[in-house]
Amino acid sequence: MKKILSASLLAAGLALAGSAQAATTLLNVSYDVMRDFYKDYNAAFQKHWAAEHPDDKLTLQMSFGGSSKQARSVIDGLPADVITMNMATDINALVDNGKLVPDNWVTRLPNNSAPFTSATVFIVRKGNPKALKDWPDLLKDGVQVIVPNPKTSGNGRYTYLAATAYAKEKFAGDEAKVTEFVDKIFDNVPVFDTGGRAATTTFVERELGDVIITFEAETKAIEKQYGTDKFQQVVPSVSLLAEFPVAVVDKVANEKGSQELAKKYLDFLYSPEGQKIAADFGHRVHDEKVAAEYKAQFPDIRLVTVEDVFGGWGKVSEEHFAEGGILDGIYGSR
Numbered sequence: 001m002k003k004i005l006s007a008s009l010l011a012a013g014l015a016l017a018g019s020a021q022a023a024t025t026l027l028n029v030s031y032d033v034m035r036d037f038y039k040d041y042n043a044a045f046q047k048h049w050a051a052e053h054p055d056d057k058l059t060l061q062m063s064f065g066g067s068s069k070q071a072r073s074v075i076d077g078l079p080a081d082v083i084t085m086n087m088a089t090d091i092n093a094l095v096d097n098g099k100l101v102p103d104n105w106v107t108r109l110p111n112n113s114a115p116f117t118s119a120t121v122f123i124v125r126k127g128n129p130k131a132l133k134d135w136p137d138l139l140k141d142g143v144q145v146i147v148p149n150p151k152t153s154g155n156g157r158y159t160y161l162a163a164t165a166y167a168k169e170k171f172a173g174d175e176a177k178v179t180e181f182v183d184k185i186f187d188n189v190p191v192f193d194t195g196g197r198a199a200t201t202t203f204v205e206r207e208l209g210d211v212i213i214t215f216e217a218e219t220k221a222i223e224k225q226y227g228t229d230k231f232q233q234v235v236p237s238v239s240l241l242a243e244f245p246v247a248v249v250d251k252v253a254n255e256k257g258s259q260e261l262a263k264k265y266l267d268f269l270y271s272p273e274g275q276k277i278a279a280d281f282g283h284r285v286h287d288e289k290v291a292a293e294y295k296a297q298f299p300d301i302r303l304v305t306v307e308d309v310f311g312g313w314g315k316v317s318e319e320h321f322a323e324g325g326i327l328d329g330i331y332g333s334r
């Protein structure tokens with residue numbers, strides 16, 4: 001109750017501040033591994049905004065954390081003008097809890113409101129000493145797998161879904177064998193961090209684990225920060241397309257008068273400049289010219305989709321992520 005009250009007070013305070021500043025303050029609530037991307041993107045957007053509004057100083061605020069945990073914070077009152085998540089279920093939660101965004105949010109921007117995508121891959125230590133090449137290798141005795149908590153992290157949920165997708169194909173839909181397969185991977189996880197960036201820190205800086213399962217784009221982030229001599233990427237035989245959706249939080253933006261700013265902020269993600277920044281950070285983009293320019297940095301990956309394997313995000317939410325769902329049964333009290 002205290003937490004909700006604090007969030008409500010923060011919401012009220014920032015709403016008043018937003019009105020006083022003529023909607024030139026924008027809060028983007030995003031997920032853990034996007035810190036570096038939005039540092040560069042926000043700088044570019046501020047220049048773009050200043051060129052169109054030279055007398056209007058813009059302040060961009062950011063909040064980062066595990067994707068699902070961040071969505072919960074917005075539901076509890078964190079006054080996000082926009083939300084930039086890594087999973088549609090987290091934005092759908094804002095529809096289901098208070099209609100913070102409208103039912104049709106996914107169609108308001110191109111490509112299911114996802115300006116770029118990624119894939120689930122393995123990052124191993126240089127030379128791949130444990131010879132980890134595909135999903136079954138993660139079940140081996142003595143292999144430590146680093147995965148963020150699928151209860152709080154969209155990154156972790158994508159890993160769970162990608163492993164499940166592989167197992168569904170391998171075991172021809174035998175649900176008992178699929179569950180056992182994913183459960184054994186989780187048995188090899190020594191610690192479940194709350195978000196993707198915390199998991200990267202565990203793997204890279206704490207040197208815990210033989211492999212981290214994460215977004216392909218995180219490989220690029222690790223290379224930029226730590227170099228290319230300690231880690232390498234491994235592409236499994238099956239990976240899951242990760243779409244990173246964005247939305248204006250209408251209920252907040254309408255109250256603060258920031259609708260126009262919020263929309264332009266998200267539209268800029270689709271611009272050639274925004275797409276180039278995304279590609280620089282290892283995301284697969286939709287702009288054909290930018291995609292062609294960066295084609296060499298993206299290996300061929302056999303990608304399956306949530307729609308093809310699971311029947312869509314609605315079914316995933318109901319069957320896997322709802323309280324008492326399949327994920328709860330596998331994750332248990334870990």
